[in-house]
Amino acid sequence: MSNVRRIGPSSENTRSAILDLVRSSGTVSRIELAEMSGLTATSITRIVKSLIDDRLVIETGFGDSTGGKRRSLLEINPQARYAVGISLEDTRLTYVVTDVGGNVVGQLVSPGIGQSAPSTEILRIADELQQVFQQLDIPTEDIVGVGVAGAGLDLGAGAERLSLTADEWDSFAVQEALESLISLPVVRDNDAACAALGQFWVGRIPATQDFATLYMSRGFGLGLMIGGSVNRGASSNIGEIGHMVVDIDGPDCWCGSNGCLEMLAAPRAIIARAMAEPGLADDLGLGGDDGRLRADYDAIARAAVRGDERCVALIERSARYVAAAMLSAVNLLDLDRIYLAGPGFADAGAIYVRAIRDAVTRLARTRTIHGVTVELSDPGLETSAVGAATLALQHVLTPHTRAERASARGEIPVRV
Numbered sequence: 552m553s554n555v556r557r558i559g560p561s562s563e564n565t566r567s568a569i570l571d572l573v574r575s576s577g578t579v580s581r582i583e584l585a586e587m588s589g590l591t592a593t594s595i596t597r598i599v600k601s602l603i604d605d606r607l608v609i610e611t612g613f614g615d616s617t618g619g620k621r622r623s624l625l626e627i628n629p630q631a632r633y634a635v636g637i638s639l640e641d642t643r644l645t646y647v648v649t650d651v652g653g654n655v656v657g658q659l660v661s662p663g664i665g666q667s668a669p670s671t672e673i674l675r676i677a678d679e680l681q682q683v684f685q686q687l688d689i690p691t692e693d694i695v696g697v698g699v700a701g702a703g704l705d706l707g708a709g710a711e712r713l714s715l716t717a718d719e720w721d722s723f724a725v726q727e728a729l730e731s732l733i734s735l736p737v738v739r740d741n742d743a744a745c746a747a748l749g750q751f752w753v754g755r756i757p758a759t760q761d762f763a764t765l766y767m768s769r770g771f772g773l774g775l776m777i778g779g780s781v782n783r784g785a786s787s788n789i790g791e792i793g794h795m796v797v798d799i800d801g802p803d804c805w806c807g808s809n810g811c812l813e814m815l816a817a818p819r820a821i822i823a824r825a826m827a828e829p830g831l832a833d834d835l836g837l838g839g840d841d842g843r844l845r846a847d848y849d850a851i852a853r854a855a856v857r858g859d860e861r862c863v864a865l866i867e868r869s870a871r872y873v874a875a876a877m878l879s880a881v882n883l884l885d886l887d888r889i890y891l892a893g894p895g896f897a898d899a900g901a902i903y904v905r906a907i908r909d910a911v912t913r914l915a916r917t918r919t920i921h922g923v924t925v926e927l928s929d930p931g932l933e934t935s936a937v938g939a940a941t942l943a944l945q946h947v948l949t950p951h952t953r954a955e956r957a958s959a960r961g962e963i964p965v966r967v
């Protein structure tokens with residue numbers, strides 16, 4: 552049985568591991584849980600009882616009879632707990648409330664953080680969170696916490712965070728400020744890791760299915776889900792694929808290297824080429840300045856989807872670089888499943904999917920052994936917000952809690 556996940560009986564995370572098996576199975580019997588986990592029927596009975604007592608799992612009816620006794624089936628009780636995820640983007644903030652089944656039960660979109668001072672914006676975020684709770688009529692004690700997804704490296708407290716758009720947000724302690732305003736635990740992670748996590752939950756992907764999520768916003772990030780948990784690397788900064796060198800003679804990058812994927816394929820690079828194309832800026836109403844980055848990029852992407860040949864060429868050029876980088880990622884990591892997420896793929900995602908599929912089908916070293924599935928992420932723009940909510944839920948719901956807690960900034964007390 553290929554999907555058996557052996558769970559040691561001494562593991563402190565046994566309970567959450569069983570809860571995760573219930574979640575990823577949809578409905579499942581105690582006998583199946585015993586088979587999947589390798590635990591004894593007695594242990595499963597005891598753990599399931601404690602999960603039912605805490606309302607996290609419910610009995611939902613009966614499965615097929617197995618020679619006499621009917622098997623009662625178990626399911627996650629979605630309404631047991633809730634979490635909020637916030638995706639911090641310069642052009643919009645997305646708030647998503649999910650239940651423990653990974654279902655989105657509420658959503659609010661508001662203007663992005665733009666150029667405003669974090670100390671002002673954080674007050675607005677706290678207000679908007681209160682609005683969300685009130686509108687959904689969720690008791691505060693049922694909310695396990697708030698997850699925040701944002702771009703950039705997480706270098707830990709006191710360290711300078713490097714990013715192209717370095718501003719006050721880079722050194723601002725979002726987590727601490729928000730925690731003190733809303734009196735709920737707050738955790739944060741980068742948007743690519745959150746998007747992978749969101750895909751994992753919303754897509755009901757079993758922990759045995761590893762995959763990567765390529766996130767595109769102003770730059771690129773690669774989130775890796777390995778064994779049902781976000782892979783983090785030595786300092787929680789895994790997946791900086793935007794600084795993979797795809798042209799050793801390419802333009803200088805702000806990171807110190809040159810020919811990085813970001814410099815050749817990210818929205819800013821595409822816009823720069825569009826501005827140099829005679830007449831195109833006028834035709835599409837492009838501004839070319841940094842404050843208009845998202846609007847300009849979206850205009851180019853939409854024109855490409857409409858078939859404007861100049862824009863198709865610009866996006867396809869970017870997509871070829873992205874495909875080359877992803878081909879290297881596939882070869883390095885032996886991936887067989889890739890999702891694309893983030894605002895950068897909102898309009899012209901299909902062009903990128905096509906380019907990556909083409910590259911890996913023709914060129915991946917493992918092409919004769921297995922295919923590579925390349926798809927747009929299910930929840931579209933909301934993946935990273937959903938993943939941020941999941942980050943907050945993880946402490947209640949998934950195994951690997953300790954590893955996650957050590958690397959994700961902040962602690963969420965487990966309210967179970």
Ligand SMILES: [Zn+2]
Pocket residue numbers: 793794804805806807808809811813
């Ligand atoms: Zn770079």
